[in-house]
Amino acid sequence: MILITRPIKEAKKLKSLLDTYGYKSHINSLSSITQINKKINFTKGYVILVTSLRATKIIIKSKLIHKEKKFIVIGASSRDTLNNSGFKNILYHAKSSKELVDFLKTNFKKIYKENKLKGIEYFTGSITTQSIIKDLKGCINLPIKKKVVYDTTFIKSFRPSTKKLFKSKKIKICLLFSEQNAKQLLNLIQKEKLSECSKDIKFLTLSPSISSIIKKAGYKKVSNANLPTLKSLLVKLFKINML
Numbered sequence: 169m170i171l172i173t174r175p176i177k178e179a180k181k182l183k184s185l186l187d188t189y190g191y192k193s194h195i196n197s198l199s200s201i202t203q204i205n206k207k208i209n210f211t212k213g214y215v216i217l218v219t220s221l222r223a224t225k226i227i228i229k230s231k232l233i234h235k236e237k238k239f240i241v242i243g244a245s246s247r248d249t250l251n252n253s254g255f256k257n258i259l260y261h262a263k264s265s266k267e268l269v270d271f272l273k274t275n276f277k278k279i280y281k282e283n284k285l286k287g288i289e290y291f292t293g294s295i296t297t298q299s300i301i302k303d304l305k306g307c308i309n310l311p312i313k314k315k316v317v318y319d320t321t322f323i324k325s326f327r328p329s330t331k332k333l334f335k336s337k338k339i340k341i342c343l344l345f346s347e348q349n350a351k352q353l354l355n356l357i358q359k360e361k362l363s364e365c366s367k368d369i370k371f372l373t374l375s376p377s378i379s380s381i382i383k384k385a386g387y388k389k390v391s392n393a394n395l396p397t398l399k400s401l402l403v404k405l406f407k408i409n410m411l
Contacts, residue, residue: 169333170405171342171369173198173349182343182398189406194339196330198349198356201293202319208232211313213286215259219300221245223291226317228253238283242268244397259283264375264396265300273307280310287311294319295348322352326360334362341408343401344373350381372405 170186170193172179179195186193201222208230210216215238218224224246227233239258241247247261259279262268272279279285287310290301294316304312326334333339334357344350350373357366370389373379379392391408393400 169194169338169340171196171330171333171339173343173353174345175199175201185402191405194330194333196327197323198352199320199322202321204294204317204319206230208291208315208317210237211287211289213284214289214313215240215280215283215285215287217241217288217290217304218246219243219265219290219292221249223293223317224249227291228255238285240268240288244395265303269300269303269307272304276308280308285310287313289313289315291315291317293317320348322348323356326356326362331360331362334360334365337365337368339366339369341370341372341405343405344371344378344382345401346374347378347381350378354381354385370408372401372408374401 170191172182172193172195174182174197176195176197179197183193183195203226208227210233216227217240218227219242221243228249235254236257237255239250239255241250241258241261242263242265244261244263247258250258260268260271262271288304288308290312292314301312301314342353344353357363367387368389371379371382371387371391373382373390373392375396376392379390382390391404393404
């Protein structure tokens, strides 16, 4: 049994996909997402930074942005979604925050001069890894505005059916897509006293940083996708021996 921890809309899509491959899965979303502002303001002369597909979709949905607006993007899904919606002015696409920071350390001065940029607007959720903002400020000399466009609320306990699966040790693999969800999962496992029941679970995550959180909690069977994409994670999943 595979435990899916994503927000319910994405979780249902993933479960349906896994069903087609014959994998049994169980959904217990660890968080829910709510859009905060329906009207989004964009600052003239600022490049938009997006690091999540959710923020990207909210920006596009606002319909208050010109197609010529400049973007810096982390993630192939956000890049492709922007391109498919007619936004072609992507100054740089990175696979990870580390790759973005490494690129900007040597290339940002040229980029902002050529594009006459006045600053960066970072569109994100209410719970954001602060390290990316700190790292960006360390390599560029322009203002960075953080704009929160959606709110993340975490659950306070597992569903009864999920606890039963933990206790019967039927959960063999747990999929994790964010650092925040990884931390919340560990908190709930400890709170519900399920540590002993979960020690043999194989954790498959979207990135090394997420895997690191699980490993620090003492879990040994932890791996991550080669790239921070759902496709890459599924490739890894299909190689895992579930027996």
